[in-house]
Amino acid sequence: MLFNSGVFLQFFAAFLLLYYLVRNRLMARNGLIVLASYLFYGWWDYRFLSLLVFSSLLDYAVGRALDRCTHPGHRKLWLALSLATSLGLLGFFKYYNFFIDSAAVLLAQLGLSVEPRTLDIVLPVGISFYTFQTMSYTFDVYRRTMPATRDLLSFLAYVAFFPQLVAGPIERASRLLPQFTKTRVITRQRLIEGTWLMIWGMFKKVVVADNLAPLVEMVFDHPAPTGLMVILGTVAFTFQIYGDFSGYSDIARGLASVLGFDLMLNFNLPYTATSPRDFWRRWHISLSTWLRDYLYIALGGNRRGVWRTRFNLLATMLLGGLWHGAAWSFVLWGLWHGLGLVLTRPAQSHVPAPDRPRWRLLQWAATMLFVLYGWLLFRAGSLAHIVELTSALACWEWPTWGLSYLINLMAFSLPLALAEVWQARAGDLMTPARWLASMRALLQGILLLAIVVFWQKEAAPFIYFQF
Amino acid sequence: MNPQDSIGGTSTKAMTTAQTHLRSHQCAFTARDLAEIVGAPLGVLLLLAALFHFAAAADWLPAPRPTLDMDRTLLIHQADSSRSAQDATVILIGDSSCLMDVSASDLTRHLGQPTLNLGLLSYLDLPSFGILVRNYAHANPERLETVVLLLHPESLRLQAPSAYHRAQLEDYLAGRDAHTAGGIGGRLQTALGAILVRGRLEARVIPAPLSGVYGRFYGFTRDFSRWLGAHRGSAIDPQRFDRTRAQGNAEYRLAPRLESESRLLRQCVPSGVRLVVGLTPAPRSFVRPDHEATCARILEQLAKWLKADAVLAGLPASMPDELFASVTHLTGEGQTLFTQRLAAEMQTAAIVRTPRPDWIPRAEHLMQE
Numbered sequence: 001m002l003f004n005s006g007v008f009l010q011f012f013a014a015f016l017l018l019y020y021l022v023r024n025r026l027m028a029r030n031g032l033i034v035l036a037s038y039l040f041y042g043w044w045d046y047r048f049l050s051l052l053v054f055s056s057l058l059d060y061a062v063g064r065a066l067d068r069c070t071h072p073g074h075r076k077l078w079l080a081l082s083l084a085t086s087l088g089l090l091g092f093f094k095y096y097n098f099f100i101d102s103a104a105v106l107l108a109q110l111g112l113s114v115e116p117r118t119l120d121i122v123l124p125v126g127i128s129f130y131t132f133q134t135m136s137y138t139f140d141v142y143r144r145t146m147p148a149t150r151d152l153l154s155f156l157a158y159v160a161f162f163p164q165l166v167a168g169p170i171e172r173a174s175r176l177l178p179q180f181t182k183t184r185v186i187t188r189q190r191l192i193e194g195t196w197l198m199i200w201g202m203f204k205k206v207v208v209a210d211n212l213a214p215l216v217e218m219v220f221d222h223p224a225p226t227g228l229m230v231i232l233g234t235v236a237f238t239f240q241i242y243g244d245f246s247g248y249s250d251i252a253r254g255l256a257s258v259l260g261f262d263l264m265l266n267f268n269l270p271y272t273a274t275s276p277r278d279f280w281r282r283w284h285i286s287l288s289t290w291l292r293d294y295l296y297i298a299l300g301g302n303r304r305g306v307w308r309t310r311f312n313l314l315a316t317m318l319l320g321g322l323w324h325g326a327a328w329s330f331v332l333w334g335l336w337h338g339l340g341l342v343l344t345r346p347a348q349s350h351v352p353a354p355d356r357p358r359w360r361l362l363q364w365a366a367t368m369l370f371v372l373y374g375w376l377l378f379r380a381g382s383l384a385h386i387v388e389l390t391s392a393l394a395c396w397e398w399p400t401w402g403l404s405y406l407i408n409l410m411a412f413s414l415p416l417a418l419a420e421v422w423q424a425r426a427g428d429l430m431t432p433a434r435w436l437a438s439m440r441a442l443l444q445g446i447l448l449l450a451i452v453v454f455w456q457k458e459a460a461p462f463i464y465f466q467f
Numbered sequence: 468m469n470p471q472d473s474i475g476g477t478s479t480k481a482m483t484t485a486q487t488h489l490r491s492h493q494c495a496f497t498a499r500d501l502a503e504i505v506g507a508p509l510g511v512l513l514l515l516a517a518l519f520h521f522a523a524a525a526d527w528l529p530a531p532r533p534t535l536d537m538d539r540t541l542l543i544h545q546a547d548s549s550r551s552a553q554d555a556t557v558i559l560i561g562d563s564s565c566l567m568d569v570s571a572s573d574l575t576r577h578l579g580q581p582t583l584n585l586g587l588l589s590y591l592d593l594p595s596f597g598i599l600v601r602n603y604a605h606a607n608p609e610r611l612e613t614v615v616l617l618l619h620p621e622s623l624r625l626q627a628p629s630a631y632h633r634a635q636l637e638d639y640l641a642g643r644d645a646h647t648a649g650g651i652g653g654r655l656q657t658a659l660g661a662i663l664v665r666g667r668l669e670a671r672v673i674p675a676p677l678s679g680v681y682g683r684f685y686g687f688t689r690d691f692s693r694w695l696g697a698h699r700g701s702a703i704d705p706q707r708f709d710r711t712r713a714q715g716n717a718e719y720r721l722a723p724r725l726e727s728e729s730r731l732l733r734q735c736v737p738s739g740v741r742l743v744v745g746l747t748p749a750p751r752s753f754v755r756p757d758h759e760a761t762c763a764r765i766l767e768q769l770a771k772w773l774k775a776d777a778v779l780a781g782l783p784a785s786m787p788d789e790l791f792a793s794v795t796h797l798t799g800e801g802q803t804l805f806t807q808r809l810a811a812e813m814q815t816a817a818i819v820r821t822p823r824p825d826w827i828p829r830a831e832h833l834m835q836e
Contacts, residue, residue: 006651006652019491019492022491023490023491023492023493023494024490024491025490025491026489026490026491028491029491029492182489183489183490183491183492183493184491184492184493185492185493185495186492186493186494186495186496187495187496188495188496188497188500188504191496191500191501191504191505192504195504195505195508199508214676214678214682215676217682218676218682218683218686221683222683223683259492260492399686400686400690401685401686401687401690404674404676404686404687404689404690405676405686405687407672407673407674408673408674408676408687411672411673437503437507438507440507440508441503441507441508441510441511442511444507444508444511445507445508445509445510445511445512445514445515446511446515448508448509448511448512449512449515449516449659449660449664452512452655452656452659452660452661453656453660453661453664453665453669455652455656455661457650457652457653
C-alpha cells in the first residue's frame with residue numbers, strides 16, 4: 001500500500017475512525033496498530049507477513065533472554081543467534097543472487113567457468129528497514145542501554161508501525177518503543193505539524209519526484225547520452241531522490257504525529273551541506289546514525305589511530321552503500337562517500353572553518369559536485385554504465401530537446417530548492433506550521449491543488465521501497 | 468525489582484497491568500481547532516477549484532490545449548494543421564501507419580505537389596479522419612485536389628474505435644476541456660479543476676516528456692510537435708521490429724463497422740476532390756502466405772464502400788522485416804522506400820496532376836525550422 005494511492009487514503013480514514021473509538025484503551029490501540037500495520041504490509045504481499053512476524057517474535061524472545069541472562073558467553077550466543085537470523089534473512093532475500101553472480105564472474109576471471117545457480121527471489125518490501133530496527137533493539141538490550149520489553153504487543157507495534165514500516169525512519173527502540181506504553185497526547189500543535197508534514201511530503205513525492213522521474217529515465221536509459229544530458233539527468237535525479245525519500249519520511253512523520261507519536265527527523269536540508277560529513281549529518285539521518293552507533297563505533301570508531309579510523313569510515317560507508325541494494329554501483333557509491341569522509345576529515349580537524357560567506361559558498365559548491373557525482377554512481381545501475389556516463393561527460397553536445405528538459409527541471413525542482421533555502425534561512429524546518437492560520441491554510445490549499453493536479457491514477461512507488 | 472526490567476522507572480509487569488487501564492490517547496484539541504487545521508486548507512482548495520471553473524467559464528483562461536502526452540500532442544497538432552492555411556493540394560489521412568510510413572516532405576518532392584500528412588491513430592475511426600478533411604477543405608478553399616487514405620490491415624479489423632481518443636479530438640476541436648478520466652479519482656480531479664490547470668495552463672508552459680524510445684528520439688511533446696511541423700505532419704517510429712516479440716496474428720479482415728464509417732468519410736470529401744485508398748505494409752515474416760491476396764480483397768471492398776476514385780493496388784503488402792519498427796510502422800529507412808513506391812504508384816495511376824506552377828517548395832525551409 002502506497003501513501004500516494006487512493007487505497008491508502010481510504011485505509012487511513014478507516015483507521016482514524018477506529019483509532020478514535022479505542023481512545024480509552026491503550027492495549028486496544030496497540031492491537032489496532034499491529035493489525036492495521038499487518039494489513040498495510042500484507043496488501044503488498046501477504047506471504048511476507050510471516051517474515052515480519054517471525055523477525056519480530058525472534059528479537060522479542062532474544063531480547064527477553066538477553067535481559068535475563070548474566071553469563072557473558074551465553075549473552076553473546078543469544079546476540080549471535082539474533083544477528084545471524086536477521087542478517088541471514090536479509091542476505092538471502094537481498095544479496096543471494098548478487099553474491100552468486102559476483103562469485104561466478106570472479107571465478108570466470110580466474111579461468112574457472114561455473115554456471116551460477118541464481119534464484120527467482122522477490123525482495124520483501126521494507127526488509128532492510130525493519131531488520132535494522134529489530135537489530136538495534138537487540139544491540140541495545142545486549143549493551144544494556146535499554147531493558148528488554150515484556151510487552152509483546154507494544155514490541156510488535158514498534159516493529160510494524162505502518163507509517164515507517166517500509167521505508168523508515170529506522171527508529172531506535174529506546175525512542176519509539178516507550179511511546180507505545182504511554183498515553184499519547186494529541187495537541188493542536190501536533191495536528192498542525194502533522195498535517196503540514198503530510199501535505200509537504202506528498203507535494204515532494206507527487207509533484208516533484210514523480211514529475212522528475214521520466215526526465216531521469218530519459219537520460220539514464222539513453223543509449224548514447226552526451227555530457228550535458230548526463231549533467232541535467234543527474235541534477236534531476238538529485239532532486240528526484242530527495243523529493244521521493246524525504247517526501248516519504250515527512251508523510252511518515254506527519255502520520256505518526258497526528259496519531260500522537262514522534263518519529264525522528266530523517267532529513268535536515270541535506271543539500272545545504274558544506275562537507276561530506278555535514279551531508280551525512282543531514283541525509284537519511286536514521287541510517288547514518290544507525291551505522292555510526294552500531295557499525296562504526298563497534299569497529300573502533302576514531303579511537304584506534306588515524307589509519308584505523310580511515311578504514312572504519314570506508315568500511316562503514318561501503319556497507320552503507322551495500323545496504324541500499326545488491327549491486328556494485330551501490331558499493332561504489334558507498335566507497336565514494338567513504339573516500340569523501342576520509343579525505344575531508346583532516347581538513348576539517350585542522351583548518352578552522354572561516355566564517356566568510358564566499359568560503360562557505362565554495363565549500364557548498366564543492367560538496368554539491370561531490371554529492372552529484374555520487375548520485376550518478378547510485379543511479380547508474382552497473383559499473384559499465386558508470387564508465388559510459390562518466391566518459392560521456394567529455395562531450396558537451398546540447399540535446400535537441402535540451403530546452404524542454406531545462407523547463408521541466410526548473411518547474412519541478414525549483415519549488416523544492418526555494419523551500420529548502422527558505423527553511424535554511426529561517427533555521428526552522430517547520431516554519432509554515434508556525435504561521436498565521438490563514439496564511440498556512442492558503443499555502444496548504446495551493447499545495448493540495450498541485451497534488452490533485454499531478455496525482456496519478458497508478459501510484460508511482462517510492463524509490464526506497466526497493467531497498 | 469530488577470532495575471533493568473523497567474522502562475522509565477516502572478516495572479514492566481506492573482506497567483503491563485497498568486496499561487490495560489491506560490488511555491490510548493488524549494485529544495487536547497477542540498472541534499474548532501480541527502476545522503481550522505484540516506478544514507481551512509480543504510476550503511482553500513475548493514475555493515481555488517471554484518475560481519478555476521469560473522475563470523474557464525468566463526474565458527479568462529487560455530483555451531484548452533492538452534498536449535500532455537504523445538497521442539494528444541499528435542491529435543492536437545493534426546487538428547490544428549487541418550484548420551490552418553496550408554499549401555497542400557494532396558493530404559494524407561489514416562491511422563498511425565500513414566503517419567509513420569510516409570514522409571510528406573519526400574512525397575512533396577517526388578510528386579511536385581505540396582503534400583500534408585494528417586495521419587492520426589488507429590484508435591480513431593474513419594469519420595474522425597473525415598473531420599480533418601472537411602476542416603482542411605474549409606480552411607483552404609479551392610486548394611485540395613487529392614485525399615489519400617492509408618490504413619494498416621491491423622486497424623481494419625478493430626471492432627470498435629477508442630471512445631477516449633475520439634472524445635479527445637472532438638473536445639479539442641470544439642474548444643472544450645479534455646475528456647474526463649474515469650473512476651472516482653478522475654471525477655474528483657476534474658471537479659477540483661485538475662483538467663483545467665493541466666490542459667489550459669501546464670500543457671502550454673511545461674512540455675511533457677514522451678516515454679521510452681519516443682522520449683529518447685523526440686524528447687518532449689513540444690519537440691514532437693515541432694518535428695511534425697517541420698516534416699509536413701509525418702513522424703518516424705524510432706523502434707526496431709523484433710519478430711520474436713511480435714504479438715497477435717496476421718489474419719486480417721474488414722470490420723463490419725467500416726461500411727457505415729466509409730460512407731461518413733466519403734461525405735466529408737468535397738466534390739471534385741479525389742479520394743484514393745491504399746494499404747500500408749506489414750513485416751514479411753509476420754504475414755501469412757496469402758497476405759497479398761487478402762490485402763487485395765480487403766482493399767477492393769474498402770474502395771467500394773468508400774466509393775474511392777482510385778485504388779493504390781500496387782503498393783507492397785509486405786516488406787522486409789529490417790525496414791520495420793513494429794508490426795504496423797516502418798523505420799525511417801522503410802519510410803523513404805515506401806514513400807518512393809507511393810509516389811511512383813500515384814504517378815503511374817495519374818492520381819496527381821502536373822506540379823502547380825504557383826507553388827514554391829518550402830520543404831527545405833521547413834526542415835531547417
